[in-house]
Amino acid sequence: MGRWLITGCSTGIGREIARAALESGHSVVVTARRTETVADLADGFGDRAVAVALDVTDKDQITAAVRTADKAFGGIDVLVNNAGNGYLSAIEEGEDEAVRKLFDTNYFGVVDTIKAVLPGMRARRCGHIINISSMTGLVANPPNAYYSSTKFALEALTEALAQEVKPFGIKVTAIEPGAFRTDWAARSMWESSTPISDYDENVGARKTMIKEFANHLPGDPRKVAEAVLMVATLDEPPLRLLLGRDVLKAVREKLAAFSASIDDWEAVTKNVNFPKE
Numbered sequence: 643m644g645r646w647l648i649t650g651c652s653t654g655i656g657r658e659i660a661r662a663a664l665e666s667g668h669s670v671v672v673t674a675r676r677t678e679t680v681a682d683l684a685d686g687f688g689d690r691a692v693a694v695a696l697d698v699t700d701k702d703q704i705t706a707a708v709r710t711a712d713k714a715f716g717g718i719d720v721l722v723n724n725a726g727n728g729y730l731s732a733i734e735e736g737e738d739e740a741v742r743k744l745f746d747t748n749y750f751g752v753v754d755t756i757k758a759v760l761p762g763m764r765a766r767r768c769g770h771i772i773n774i775s776s777m778t779g780l781v782a783n784p785p786n787a788y789y790s791s792t793k794f795a796l797e798a799l800t801e802a803l804a805q806e807v808k809p810f811g812i813k814v815t816a817i818e819p820g821a822f823r824t825d826w827a828a829r830s831m832w833e834s835s836t837p838i839s840d841y842d843e844n845v846g847a848r849k850t851m852i853k854e855f856a857n858h859l860p861g862d863p864r865k866v867a868e869a870v871l872m873v874a875t876l877d878e879p880p881l882r883l884l885l886g887r888d889v890l891k892a893v894r895e896k897l898a899a900f901s902a903s904i905d906d907w908e909a910v911t912k913n914v915n916f917p918k919e
Contacts, residue, residue, distance in 0.1 A: 644874065645715040647671040647707060649698055649755060650725030652679035655774060655819065658867035659722055664691055666871055671711045671718075673725075689714075698725045698751030699743075701758075708758045717766060720874050721759045723752045724774040726792075730785040730852065731834035732845040740832055741788050748792035753799065760807070767811040770874055773800050775816040775882075777889035781896050784845040785852070797882075804881055815879045818893075819866055820886025861886050 646663050650656040652674035660672045660680070664687045672680045673696035684693035692714050694707045711718045726748045729740060756771060763769030778786045779793025797816060804814035837846065866885055873879045884890050904911070 643667045643669065644719040645669045645711065645717055646720045646722065647673070647711050647718045647759065648722040648724060649673050649696060649751075651683065652676070655863045655866050656722070656724035657683070658863045659724065659870050662864070662867035662871050663720075668720075669715045671707060671714070673707055696725075698723075698755055699746045701754055704751075704755050704758045708762070712762065717762050718759050718769065720770045720772065721755065722772045722774065722870065723755055725751060726774070727832055728786070729788050729832045729834075730849045731788060732785060732838065732841040733787050735834040735836055735838055735841065735845075736788055737834055737836060740834070744788055744832070745792055745795075748789070749795045749799070752796060756799075756803065760812075763807075763812050764810050769811075770813040770815070770879070771803065771807075772870060772873065773814070773816050775800070775818050777818060777820045777884075777886070777892060779816070780818060780889070781892045783848070785849045801881065813876075813879050814881070815873055816882045817866065817870060817873075818882055818884045818889055819861060820884075820889035820892075821861055861888075 643666075644663075646660075646668050648656055648660050648663070648670060651660040651672045657680070660670055660683055663670050664672075664683065667690075669690040670687075671692050671694055672683050673694045674680045675695065675697045677684075677693045677695050680693050684691040692710060694710050696703050696707045698704065708718065727744060729736075729744045731737075731740075752773060759769070759771070763771075773796055775796050776789075776793045778790040779797045782790040782794070800814055800816040807814065833849065869883065869885055873883060884893060
């Protein structure tokens with residue numbers, strides 16, 4: 643059985659991953675900004691579950707969570723970076739402080755947590771880092787431009803990290819959920835407080851749609867958890883795992899359009915090089 647550290651376990655996908663890992667016999671450091679929101683998980687699994695307060699924007703709390711895992715379980719085999727927030731805004735509406743806070747949570751919080759865990763994984767020459775990304779990290783649409791930007795950055799981080807740590811026996815995977823029935827569009831969603839009326843019919847309408855359909859989305863968070871546990875057992879896991887028919891359709895459409903555009907502009911692309919000598 644493995645030793646897991648999971649961020650953002652209070653609700654939604656993170657909570658389901660923690661529950662599934664514990665039910666499967668793993669030992670888990672279950673984290674949330676407020677430990678009372680995960681106390682039921684910790685209480686139900688004895689010494690295999692430890693609840694730790696963790697705000698991923700606080701480096702001291704990250705360090706403390708990793709030390710707790712080392713003390714309680716002797717290290718971390720699987721890190722799941724799940725903590726994050728959404729932000730609904732047209733680009734022009736974006737508020738500097740809110741956008742920077744979004745990056746601090748969704749991107750730099752992941753970076754800092756990975757950096758805290760990697761020394762132990764390198765020393766043991768094994769481990770698996772699983773980053774919960776998003777369909778919006780592969781396909782960007784309004785009103786998620788800033789949220790998508792954090793996830794696009796996470797995609798690049800994941801892709802490069804996988805190559806950096808492969809020689810040490812460490813595996814890296816990005817999980818790409820589509821629309822899932824969590825509180826992402828409710829409690830975990832921030833929104834610009836400075837809307838611009840010119841965007842009402844496009845960005846504004848999509849904001850309303852996201853909030854209205856939050857409780858009727860097709861994806862089952864428990865099945866994400868089951869997929870994550872399956873991936874963690876693989877000797878050669880995928881770099882990216884798409885979860886949901888919606889993300890599969892969106893990514894295939896994007897790849898087809900991208901490929902067609904490359905073909906259409908191939909002559910211009912090639913024409914910028916010096917002539918071959």
